Amino acid sequence: MAKPVREVARLVLLDANNAALLMRYDDGLADRISYWVTPGGALERGESHRAAALRELMEETGLAAEIGAELWERHFDLELPQGAVHQHERFFLARVDTVAPRVFNSSPEPIREHRWWSLSALKATRDVIYPEDFTSALATVLNGAPHGAA
Numbered sequence: 001m002a003k004p005v006r007e008v009a010r011l012v013l014l015d016a017n018n019a020a021l022l023m024r025y026d027d028g029l030a031d032r033i034s035y036w037v038t039p040g041g042a043l044e045r046g047e048s049h050r051a052a053a054l055r056e057l058m059e060e061t062g063l064a065a066e067i068g069a070e071l072w073e074r075h076f077d078l079e080l081p082q083g084a085v086h087q088h089e090r091f092f093l094a095r096v097d098t099v100a101p102r103v104f105n106s107s108p109e110p111i112r113e114h115r116w117w118s119l120s121a122l123k124a125t126r127d128v129i130y131p132e133d134f135t136s137a138l139a140t141v142l143n144g145a146p147h148g149a150a
Contacts, residue, residue, distance in 0.1 A: 002086075003077065003084050003085050003086040004083075004085050004086070005085065005086050005087075005088055006042055006078070006080075006085040006086070006087045006088070007042065007043045007049070007052075007088050008040060008041060008042050008043070008052075008087055008088065008089040008090070009040050009041070009043060009049040009050070009052035009053040009056065009089075009090055009092065010037075010038045010039065010040030010053070010089050010090070010091045010092070011038055011039045011040055011053050011056070011057055011065075011067070011091070011092055011093075011094045012038055012071055012091055012092070012093050012094070012137075012138065012141060013038070013039055013057070013061070013063070013065065013094045013095070013096065014093070014094070014095050014096070015095075015096050015098060015099050015100055015101065015116055016096070016097055016098055016099045017099050017100075017118070018118075018119070018142055019099075019100060019116040019117055019118050020038070020116070020117050020119075020122070020138055021038070021039060021061065021103065021114060021115070021116055021117075022036040022037060022038060022114075022115055022117055022129065023036065023037055023038075023039060023060060023061075023105075023111045023113070023114050023115075024036050024111070024112045024113040024114075024115070024127075025037065025109070025110055025111060025112065026110060026112045033128060034112065034127075034128070035127075035128040035129065035130055036115075036127055036128065036129045036130070037129075037130050038091070038134070039056055039057050039060045039061055040052075040053060040056050040057075040060075040089070040091075041056040041059075041060070041107075041109070049070075049090045049092070050067050050092065053067050053092050053094070054067060056107075057094065058106075059105075059106055059107040060105055060106075060107050060109065060111060061103040061104070061105070061114065062102075062103055062104045062105075062106060063096060063101060063103060065094040065095060065096050066094065066095075067092050067093075067094055068092060068093040068094055068095070069092065069093050070090055070091070070092050070093075071091045071092065071093055071137070071141060072090075072091050072137065073088065073089060073090045073091065074088075074089050074091075074131055075087065075088050075089075089131075093141065100116040119135070119138060119139055119142060122134070122135040122138065123135055
């Protein structure tokens with residue numbers, strides 16, 4: 001039987017210094033370590049990816065930003081507490097005009113920390129970041145080419 005598809009919108013949110021906002025999750029499961037991801041989440045019924053990105057941004061950070069270009073997408077299988085899904089994520093660019101604005105989580109998600117990461121800090125970290133190629137993808141975005149472009 002095919003796994004249900006979980007549609008997800010994610011944001012590559014950059015501040016005025018081109019630092020990217022990531023959120024650290026620690027779901028408390030003994031066999032999983034904490035990890036960093038971009039803001040975003042599953043679409044609600046009838047919601048577009050862009051609308052979901054805006055909603056998730058407000059819920060997970062308290063920030064509002066204009067949603068820009070779609071940067072890339074990815075597909076993978078994921079085991080959730082509710083069962084296995086095939087996740088389809090679409091990533092969009094968004095920017096804020098200030099440097100490292102203060103953020104807060106008003107969602108029920110187990111977000112433990114928000115951090116604005118410079119590209120050099122991302123390259124130096126040993127922390128787990130998803131997607132695994134986020135650092136190289138961000139470098140491509142900052143250099144002006146869409147991720148995956150030849």
